[in-house]
Amino acid sequence: MSDRTAMPARAGEIQLARDLAALAADAGIVFIGHVETPWKVRRECPRNGRQSREICRVVLKPDYLEGLKSVETCSHLILLYWMHEARRDLVVQAPSFASRTHGCFALRSPVRPNPVSLSVVERLDMTGDGFLARGLDCLDGTPLVDIKPYFATTDSIPGAEVGWDKA
Amino acid sequence: MSDRTAMPARAGEIQLARDLAALAADAGIVFIGHVETPWKVRRECPRNGRQSREICRVVLKPDYLEGLKSVETCSHLILLYWMHEARRDLVVQAPSFASRTHGCFALRSPVRPNPVSLSVVERLDMTGDGFLARGLDCLDGTPLVDIKPYFATTDSIPGAEVGWDKA
Numbered sequence: 001m002s003d004r005t006a007m008p009a010r011a012g013e014i015q016l017a018r019d020l021a022a023l024a025a026d027a028g029i030v031f032i033g034h035v036e037t038p039w040k041v042r043r044e045c046p047r048n049g050r051q052s053r054e055i056c057r058v059v060l061k062p063d064y065l066e067g068l069k070s071v072e073t074c075s076h077l078i079l080l081y082w083m084h085e086a087r088r089d090l091v092v093q094a095p096s097f098a099s100r101t102h103g104c105f106a107l108r109s110p111v112r113p114n115p116v117s118l119s120v121v122e123r124l125d126m127t128g129d130g131f132l133a134r135g136l137d138c139l140d141g142t143p144l145v146d147i148k149p150y151f152a153t154t155d156s157i158p159g160a161e162v163g164w165d166k167a
Numbered sequence: 168m169s170d171r172t173a174m175p176a177r178a179g180e181i182q183l184a185r186d187l188a189a190l191a192a193d194a195g196i197v198f199i200g201h202v203e204t205p206w207k208v209r210r211e212c213p214r215n216g217r218q219s220r221e222i223c224r225v226v227l228k229p230d231y232l233e234g235l236k237s238v239e240t241c242s243h244l245i246l247l248y249w250m251h252e253a254r255r256d257l258v259v260q261a262p263s264f265a266s267r268t269h270g271c272f273a274l275r276s277p278v279r280p281n282p283v284s285l286s287v288v289e290r291l292d293m294t295g296d297g298f299l300a301r302g303l304d305c306l307d308g309t310p311l312v313d314i315k316p317y318f319a320t321t322d323s324i325p326g327a328e329v330g331w332d333k334a
Contacts, residue, residue: 014233016230017230018230020197021195023195023197024195025192025194025195025196025197026195026196026197026198026249026310027192027195027196027198027249027251027310028188028190028191028192028193028194028195028196029192029193029194029195029196029281030187030190030192030193030280030281031193031194032280032281048318048321063183063184063185063258064258064272064280066181066258066259066270067258067259067270067271067272067279067280068270068272068273069259069268069269069270069273070269070270070273070330070331071270071272071273073273073328073329073330073331074273074327074328074329074330074331075326075327075328075329075330076324076327076328077272078285080247080281080283080285082193082194084194091230091231091233091234092233092234092236101236102236102237103233103234103235103236103237103238104234105231105234105235105238105244105313105314105315105316106235106236106237106238106240106241106316107316108315108316108318112234112313113197113199113231113234113313114196114197114199114247114312114313116247116283116312116313118245118247118285118315119321120321120322120324143193143194145281145283146272146279146280146281146283147272148272148275148285149272149273149274149275149329149332150324150327150329151275151327151329151332152324152325152326152327152328154286154287155287155322155323155324155327156322156323156324156325156327157243157287157317157319157322157323158319158323158325159242159319160241160242160243160317160318160319160322160323161240161241161242161243161319162240162241162242162316162317162318163237163240163241163242164237164240164241165316165318
Protein backbone atom coordinates (compact mmCIF):
# COMPACT_ATOMS: atom_id res chain seq x y z
CA MET A 1 0.00 0.00 0.00
CA SER A 2 1.29 3.45 -0.87
CA ASP A 3 0.83 6.47 1.39
CA ARG A 4 -2.03 7.58 -0.84
CA THR A 5 -4.15 4.59 0.12
CA ALA A 6 -3.15 4.42 3.78
CA MET A 7 -5.67 7.07 4.85
CA PRO A 8 -8.79 5.64 6.47
CA ALA A 9 -12.01 5.83 4.47
CA ARG A 10 -14.94 7.92 5.77
CA ALA A 11 -18.04 6.20 7.16
CA GLY A 12 -19.82 4.26 4.43
CA GLU A 13 -16.94 4.38 1.97
CA ILE A 14 -15.78 1.18 0.29
CA GLN A 15 -12.10 0.59 -0.41
CA LEU A 16 -10.61 -1.82 -2.96
CA ALA A 17 -8.48 -4.58 -1.47
CA ARG A 18 -5.62 -3.78 -3.87
CA ASP A 19 -3.60 -0.66 -4.59
CA LEU A 20 -4.17 -0.05 -8.31
CA ALA A 21 -1.10 2.18 -8.64
CA ALA A 22 1.00 -0.84 -7.65
CA LEU A 23 -0.69 -3.31 -10.03
CA ALA A 24 0.71 -4.13 -13.44
CA ALA A 25 -0.97 -1.73 -15.87
CA ASP A 26 -3.11 -2.91 -18.78
CA ALA A 27 -2.05 0.10 -20.88
CA GLY A 28 0.43 2.95 -20.62
CA ILE A 29 -0.25 6.69 -20.73
CA VAL A 30 2.40 9.16 -21.92
CA PHE A 31 2.09 12.72 -20.68
CA ILE A 32 1.86 15.08 -23.67
CA GLY A 33 2.34 18.25 -21.63
CA HIS A 34 0.96 19.93 -18.53
CA VAL A 35 -1.45 22.60 -17.34
CA GLU A 36 -0.45 25.79 -15.55
CA THR A 37 -3.15 27.02 -13.17
CA PRO A 38 -3.29 29.47 -10.24
CA TRP A 39 -3.95 26.66 -7.71
CA LYS A 40 -0.95 25.28 -5.83
CA VAL A 41 -2.72 23.04 -3.29
CA ARG A 42 -5.86 20.94 -3.56
CA ARG A 43 -8.06 22.98 -1.21
CA GLU A 44 -7.60 26.04 -3.46
CA CYS A 45 -9.00 24.30 -6.57
CA PRO A 46 -12.55 25.23 -7.61
CA ARG A 47 -15.06 22.39 -7.25
CA ASN A 48 -15.51 22.48 -11.00
CA GLY A 49 -14.12 24.47 -13.88
CA ARG A 50 -17.28 26.41 -14.63
CA GLN A 51 -17.04 28.02 -11.19
CA SER A 52 -13.80 29.65 -12.25
CA ARG A 53 -13.09 32.47 -14.70
CA GLU A 54 -9.33 32.12 -14.29
CA ILE A 55 -7.26 31.87 -17.45
CA CYS A 56 -4.99 28.80 -17.45
CA ARG A 57 -2.14 27.82 -19.73
CA VAL A 58 -2.01 24.49 -21.58
CA VAL A 59 1.59 23.63 -22.51
CA LEU A 60 2.55 20.79 -24.87
CA LYS A 61 5.86 19.01 -25.16
CA PRO A 62 7.60 19.96 -28.45
CA ASP A 63 7.00 16.51 -30.05
CA TYR A 64 3.23 17.03 -29.95
CA LEU A 65 2.91 20.67 -31.03
CA GLU A 66 2.05 19.81 -34.65
CA GLY A 67 -1.00 17.96 -33.31
CA LEU A 68 -2.54 21.39 -32.60
CA LYS A 69 -3.10 22.14 -36.30
CA SER A 70 -6.76 23.31 -36.72
CA VAL A 71 -7.28 23.53 -32.94
CA GLU A 72 -7.35 27.31 -33.51
CA THR A 73 -10.73 26.77 -35.25
CA CYS A 74 -12.31 25.09 -32.18
CA SER A 75 -14.20 27.32 -29.75
CA HIS A 76 -14.23 24.66 -27.02
CA LEU A 77 -12.06 21.64 -26.23
CA ILE A 78 -12.21 18.60 -23.99
CA LEU A 79 -9.08 18.20 -21.90
CA LEU A 80 -8.12 14.92 -20.24
CA TYR A 81 -5.53 15.13 -17.50
CA TRP A 82 -3.98 12.83 -14.93
CA MET A 83 -4.80 13.52 -11.29
CA HIS A 84 -1.37 12.49 -10.08
CA GLU A 85 -2.07 13.16 -6.41
CA ALA A 86 -5.31 11.16 -6.20
CA ARG A 87 -5.69 7.78 -4.50
CA ARG A 88 -7.29 5.10 -6.70
CA ASP A 89 -8.90 2.71 -4.25
CA LEU A 90 -12.25 4.21 -3.13
CA VAL A 91 -15.09 2.77 -5.21
CA VAL A 92 -17.81 4.18 -2.92
CA GLN A 93 -17.22 7.66 -1.52
CA ALA A 94 -18.79 10.10 0.93
CA PRO A 95 -18.12 13.54 -0.62
CA SER A 96 -18.25 16.42 1.86
CA PHE A 97 -20.91 18.18 -0.24
CA ALA A 98 -23.27 15.17 -0.50
CA SER A 99 -25.74 13.83 2.04
CA ARG A 100 -24.98 10.16 1.35
CA THR A 101 -22.42 7.92 -0.33
CA HIS A 102 -22.10 7.47 -4.10
CA GLY A 103 -20.09 5.20 -6.38
CA CYS A 104 -16.98 6.70 -7.97
CA PHE A 105 -18.63 6.33 -11.40
CA ALA A 106 -21.50 8.62 -10.32
CA LEU A 107 -18.99 11.27 -9.16
CA ARG A 108 -16.47 13.55 -10.87
CA SER A 109 -14.09 13.07 -7.95
CA PRO A 110 -10.41 12.67 -8.91
CA VAL A 111 -10.47 9.53 -6.74
CA ARG A 112 -11.26 6.64 -9.12
CA PRO A 113 -9.54 3.51 -10.47
CA ASN A 114 -8.04 5.51 -13.36
CA PRO A 115 -7.59 9.11 -12.18
CA VAL A 116 -8.22 10.71 -15.59
CA SER A 117 -10.20 13.92 -15.16
CA LEU A 118 -12.07 15.75 -17.87
CA SER A 119 -12.94 19.41 -18.35
CA VAL A 120 -14.72 21.19 -21.16
CA VAL A 121 -12.79 24.42 -21.67
CA GLU A 122 -13.15 27.60 -23.69
CA ARG A 123 -10.12 27.94 -25.96
CA LEU A 124 -8.54 31.40 -25.83
CA ASP A 125 -5.33 32.59 -27.56
CA MET A 126 -2.96 30.10 -29.15
CA THR A 127 0.62 30.45 -27.82
CA GLY A 128 3.94 29.20 -29.15
CA ASP A 129 3.79 26.11 -26.96
CA GLY A 130 0.03 25.51 -26.60
CA PHE A 131 -2.91 27.76 -25.80
CA LEU A 132 -4.76 29.62 -23.07
CA ALA A 133 -8.01 28.19 -21.72
CA ARG A 134 -10.81 29.02 -19.33
CA GLY A 135 -12.75 26.36 -17.39
CA LEU A 136 -10.11 24.30 -15.61
CA ASP A 137 -10.17 23.23 -11.99
CA CYS A 138 -6.92 21.30 -11.45
CA LEU A 139 -3.64 21.83 -9.64
CA ASP A 140 -0.80 23.77 -11.21
CA GLY A 141 1.48 21.32 -13.01
CA THR A 142 -1.16 18.64 -13.65
CA PRO A 143 0.03 16.30 -16.43
CA LEU A 144 -1.93 16.42 -19.67
CA VAL A 145 -3.22 13.22 -21.34
CA ASP A 146 -5.30 14.38 -24.32
CA ILE A 147 -7.02 17.28 -26.08
CA LYS A 148 -10.17 16.72 -28.17
CA PRO A 149 -12.40 19.08 -30.17
CA TYR A 150 -15.83 19.60 -28.57
CA PHE A 151 -18.64 18.90 -31.03
CA ALA A 152 -22.00 20.32 -29.93
CA THR A 153 -23.75 17.73 -32.10
CA THR A 154 -22.38 14.77 -30.12
CA ASP A 155 -21.21 16.23 -26.80
CA SER A 156 -23.90 18.73 -25.77
CA ILE A 157 -26.95 17.35 -23.94
CA PRO A 158 -28.65 20.32 -22.25
CA GLY A 159 -31.40 18.16 -20.73
CA ALA A 160 -29.14 15.57 -19.05
CA GLU A 161 -29.86 14.95 -15.38
CA VAL A 162 -27.89 13.67 -12.40
CA GLY A 163 -30.67 12.65 -10.02
CA TRP A 164 -28.59 12.30 -6.86
CA ASP A 165 -27.39 15.90 -7.20
CA LYS A 166 -30.90 17.34 -6.77
CA ALA A 167 -33.01 17.93 -3.65
CA MET B 168 8.40 -0.17 -34.32
CA SER B 169 5.31 -2.33 -33.91
CA ASP B 170 3.16 -3.45 -36.81
CA ARG B 171 0.69 -0.73 -35.92
CA THR B 172 3.14 2.03 -36.79
CA ALA B 173 4.72 0.37 -39.82
CA MET B 174 1.95 1.50 -42.20
CA PRO B 175 2.92 4.46 -44.35
CA ALA B 176 1.23 7.77 -43.58
CA ARG B 177 -1.05 9.43 -46.16
CA ALA B 178 0.11 12.54 -48.04
CA GLY B 179 0.55 15.45 -45.66
CA GLU B 180 0.44 13.33 -42.51
CA ILE B 181 3.14 13.76 -39.88
CA GLN B 182 4.45 10.78 -37.95
CA LEU B 183 6.24 10.82 -34.58
CA ALA B 184 9.80 9.51 -34.66
CA ARG B 185 9.10 7.17 -31.73
CA ASP B 186 6.57 4.41 -31.13
CA LEU B 187 4.71 5.55 -28.02
CA ALA B 188 3.41 2.06 -27.26
CA ALA B 189 7.03 0.95 -26.84
CA LEU B 190 8.08 3.89 -24.62
CA ALA B 191 8.15 3.66 -20.84
CA ALA B 192 4.76 4.90 -19.68
CA ASP B 193 4.32 7.92 -17.41
CA ALA B 194 1.21 6.38 -15.80
CA GLY B 195 -0.65 3.08 -15.91
CA ILE B 196 -4.26 2.43 -16.85
CA VAL B 197 -6.17 -0.57 -15.49
CA PHE B 198 -9.11 -1.80 -17.53
CA ILE B 199 -12.25 -1.73 -15.37
CA GLY B 200 -14.38 -3.73 -17.81
CA HIS B 201 -15.32 -3.73 -21.48
CA VAL B 202 -18.02 -2.71 -23.93
CA GLU B 203 -20.10 -5.13 -25.99
CA THR B 204 -21.22 -3.63 -29.31
CA PRO B 205 -22.56 -4.99 -32.62
CA TRP B 206 -19.39 -3.97 -34.52
CA LYS B 207 -16.75 -6.66 -34.99
CA VAL B 208 -14.38 -4.85 -37.38
CA ARG B 209 -13.39 -1.21 -37.66
CA ARG B 210 -15.11 -0.42 -40.94
CA GLU B 211 -18.48 -1.39 -39.43
CA CYS B 212 -18.23 1.18 -36.60
CA PRO B 213 -20.35 4.34 -36.96
CA ARG B 214 -18.32 7.53 -37.43
CA ASN B 215 -19.68 8.74 -34.12
CA GLY B 216 -22.02 7.43 -31.46
CA ARG B 217 -24.88 9.81 -32.19
CA GLN B 218 -25.23 8.27 -35.64
CA SER B 219 -26.17 4.98 -34.02
CA ARG B 220 -29.32 3.91 -32.19
CA GLU B 221 -27.86 0.51 -31.33
CA ILE B 222 -28.06 -0.60 -27.72
CA CYS B 223 -24.67 -1.60 -26.33
CA ARG B 224 -23.71 -3.36 -23.12
CA VAL B 225 -21.22 -1.91 -20.62
CA VAL B 226 -19.76 -4.69 -18.45
CA LEU B 227 -17.66 -4.05 -15.33
CA LYS B 228 -15.23 -6.40 -13.64
CA PRO B 229 -16.65 -7.56 -10.28
CA ASP B 230 -14.19 -5.48 -8.20
CA TYR B 231 -15.62 -2.25 -9.59
CA LEU B 232 -19.37 -2.96 -9.51
CA GLU B 233 -19.94 -1.09 -6.24
CA GLY B 234 -18.67 2.03 -8.02
CA LEU B 235 -21.98 2.10 -9.93
CA LYS B 236 -23.97 3.17 -6.84
CA SER B 237 -26.14 6.19 -7.86
CA VAL B 238 -25.31 5.77 -11.57
CA GLU B 239 -28.94 4.66 -11.90
CA THR B 240 -29.91 8.31 -11.23
CA CYS B 241 -27.85 9.64 -14.17
CA SER B 242 -29.62 10.06 -17.51
CA HIS B 243 -26.35 10.38 -19.43
CA LEU B 244 -22.78 9.27 -18.82
CA ILE B 245 -19.35 9.96 -20.26
CA LEU B 246 -17.48 6.76 -21.12
CA LEU B 247 -13.72 6.66 -21.62
CA TYR B 248 -12.35 3.59 -23.39
CA TRP B 249 -9.05 2.41 -24.74
CA MET B 250 -8.76 2.10 -28.53
CA HIS B 251 -6.53 -0.93 -28.34
CA GLU B 252 -6.18 -1.34 -32.11
CA ALA B 253 -5.15 2.25 -32.87
CA ARG B 254 -1.64 3.37 -33.79
CA ARG B 255 -0.32 6.24 -31.65
CA ASP B 256 2.18 8.00 -33.88
CA LEU B 257 0.27 10.27 -36.30
CA VAL B 258 0.16 13.83 -34.95
CA VAL B 259 -1.13 15.29 -38.22
CA GLN B 260 -3.72 13.25 -40.11
CA ALA B 261 -5.60 13.28 -43.41
CA PRO B 262 -9.03 11.84 -42.53
CA SER B 263 -10.92 10.41 -45.50
CA PHE B 264 -13.90 12.71 -44.78
CA ALA B 265 -11.87 15.95 -44.62
CA SER B 266 -10.52 18.07 -47.45
CA ARG B 267 -7.17 18.80 -45.76
CA THR B 268 -4.96 17.62 -42.89
CA HIS B 269 -5.65 18.34 -39.22
CA GLY B 270 -3.77 17.80 -35.98
CA CYS B 271 -4.79 14.81 -33.87
CA PHE B 272 -5.97 17.22 -31.13
CA ALA B 273 -8.48 18.79 -33.55
CA LEU B 274 -9.86 15.32 -34.42
CA ARG B 275 -11.80 12.63 -32.56
CA SER B 276 -9.81 9.97 -34.42
CA PRO B 277 -8.75 6.97 -32.28
CA VAL B 278 -5.23 7.61 -33.61
CA ARG B 279 -3.56 9.88 -31.01
CA PRO B 280 -0.65 9.69 -28.53
CA ASN B 281 -2.98 8.28 -25.84
CA PRO B 282 -5.78 6.37 -27.58
CA VAL B 283 -8.46 7.15 -24.99
CA SER B 284 -11.78 7.75 -26.72
CA LEU B 285 -14.79 9.44 -25.23
CA SER B 286 -18.51 9.08 -25.86
CA VAL B 287 -21.49 10.72 -24.21
CA VAL B 288 -24.08 7.96 -23.88
CA GLU B 289 -27.70 7.65 -22.84
CA ARG B 290 -27.91 5.26 -19.87
CA LEU B 291 -30.60 2.61 -20.28
CA ASP B 292 -31.35 -0.33 -17.95
CA MET B 293 -28.95 -1.29 -15.18
CA THR B 294 -27.91 -4.96 -15.38
CA GLY B 295 -26.28 -7.28 -12.85
CA ASP B 296 -22.82 -6.55 -14.22
CA GLY B 297 -23.17 -3.01 -15.58
CA PHE B 298 -25.75 -1.27 -17.74
CA LEU B 299 -27.10 -0.85 -21.26
CA ALA B 300 -26.24 2.32 -23.19
CA ARG B 301 -27.00 4.05 -26.47
CA GLY B 302 -24.51 6.31 -28.25
CA LEU B 303 -21.36 4.20 -28.61
CA ASP B 304 -19.25 3.82 -31.74
CA CYS B 305 -16.46 1.40 -30.79
CA LEU B 306 -15.50 -2.17 -31.56
CA ASP B 307 -17.00 -5.08 -29.66
CA GLY B 308 -14.73 -5.91 -26.73
CA THR B 309 -13.19 -2.44 -26.37
CA PRO B 310 -11.60 -2.10 -22.90
CA LEU B 311 -13.25 0.38 -20.54
CA VAL B 312 -11.20 3.02 -18.69
CA ASP B 313 -13.74 5.17 -16.84
CA ILE B 314 -17.40 6.15 -16.41
CA LYS B 315 -18.40 9.67 -15.35
CA PRO B 316 -21.76 11.34 -14.70
CA TYR B 317 -22.66 13.93 -17.39
CA PHE B 318 -23.53 17.29 -15.82
CA ALA B 319 -25.37 19.62 -18.20
CA THR B 320 -24.16 22.60 -16.15
CA THR B 321 -20.49 21.92 -16.89
CA ASP B 322 -20.48 19.60 -19.92
CA SER B 323 -23.15 20.97 -22.27
CA ILE B 324 -22.14 23.83 -24.61
CA PRO B 325 -24.78 23.97 -27.36
CA GLY B 326 -23.06 26.88 -29.14
CA ALA B 327 -19.59 25.32 -29.40
CA GLU B 328 -18.08 25.38 -32.88
CA VAL B 329 -15.44 23.36 -34.74
CA GLY B 330 -14.53 25.70 -37.58
CA TRP B 331 -12.67 23.22 -39.77
CA ASP B 332 -15.74 20.95 -39.87
CA LYS B 333 -17.86 23.58 -41.70
CA ALA B 334 -18.05 24.60 -45.33
